[in-house]
Amino acid sequence: MSAPSLISFVLKRPWLANMLKPVANTYVNAAGYRQMGLWADDLILEEDETVLQALNRLSPRQRYDRLYRIRRATQLSLQHKLLPKNEWTKPEEDVPYLQPILEQLIAEAKEKQQLDTLAVLKKH
């Protein structure tokens, strides 16, 4: 989660975003998670306090679907198979469902850190 990212830099410049879009799509296809029915946010490492807390904030339906996708992918991995092509994750399905919650939690922690280390300036 803490890997440096140029995403905001690229998104601010539409011409650059349009230019890199085909490259990004090729990368996603090459990564191969969509062929196993996973979503990008399913790949976020679970062994982390913040991520665990974010997972707790998912709705029951989201939690169930996520577990289903992960189990199916594990099974496929054991069998050295891919899903039939009509069951691959479609690009429009692959929405971030965990990332926004994670960002919210990180913002909360950051705010707490800032308030904890606050210096009070006396006016007199």
Next chain:
Amino acid sequence: MICRPALTRGSQLALRRQGAAKLAQRGFAAVASPTASYEPTTIAGVKVASRDDNGPTTRLAIVAKAGTRYEPAPGLTVGLEEYAFKNTEKRSALRITRESELLGGQLSAYHTREALVLQANFLREDLPYFTELLAEVLSQTRYTTHEYHEEVQQVIQLKQAKVDAAAVALDAAHSAAFHTGLGEPLYPTPNTPISSYLNEHAVAAFAEAAYTKNTIAVIADGASQTGLSKWIEPFFKTVPAQSSTPLTTAASKYHGGEQRIPKIGGNAMVIAFPGAALGANQPEISVLVGLLGGESGIKWSPGFSLLSNATSASPGATAKAANFAYSDAGLLAIQIKGAAPAVRKVAEEAVKSLKSVAEGGVSQETLAKAIAKAKFNLLSASEVTGTGMVHAGANLIHGGQPLQVAETVKALEGVTGDKLKAAAKTLLEGKASVAAVGDLHVLPFAEDLGLKV
């Protein structure tokens, strides 16, 4: 004359403090604060009651018509109470807490059967900050799902575990007396099925109906009228004038009856009669409460009150009388708690002493003491911040006027022995509401006590 920069920092501070201290001082010629009552006004569509004693601290409260009487489903009032000062659109709950800590403020939220109160106590000069905060809590709280699961639900469960036999008995007596509305429990017990009604969406819908200019009152104790009119107007713009789905309530009706609830770990009984409503002109009820009393006002003696004399033979048991006044009904309740045999004995004694009042067994001296006690209760309640604020707010949101202390005191002085006798007689002839909680093998039935239910 020494020029200011030549002084040390300490003395500069001292100079400045002198100026600040003037606020709280009063010269000999100045009139002592005559405003014991809250002055009602309307600022930008919001009902406001304020009084100003020029003290250094201020108590600002929002009294909303969202008590357990008005909740559309069980548990919503406590849910709304726990959501107070949580994340809003503008800032997080943590920031609210830390900022008000830095300003030395105290935030609290509590509810009665009729009102939900959001209160802030703070230093006088921080009025703008806390006015903005309270308005923000009313109109911009986010009612998030994760806060409900991570905080609200947990706190409610902890508080439910604390509901004791005395509270259950009082709720049961209200339930027998008023059935719905005022009869809803003040705090749901762990056995109350609330989980199917209480969730963040239901609380948000309830807040939308309850937090409107029509259904709230702002009560300020220790804030200047000019400050209030200056700051309430801009900050309360975001509070809607009225809700699209207003809360509906039926008028209270007294039924009376008996409730018996088995419970481990505590025994309590409540014997209740129809009492005086808020603003009702029934001074004899207040005097009767003073006469029944319960808690001794002086040390090392049970005092004159009938209930404390009734408990003196049963150590460990306590009994007290109170008039619970609501906007359109009242409940005069005798609350007894202690070990089961003691509770039984005190209950019998209490009814016996009430009967003696009805037969005119009150001496002139005792009556004078009871009137004095009733006067003290009234005046100290209107002075003690908290009780007075809630009463003033409850009156405002129900369209009444804040308590006029001087008139009420005069009415109390006019109570005679005959009036008291008649009042006690009416109570005993009507239907009582009796609740027994605890060891039901020992606790008596209302009929055994000689009461009609």
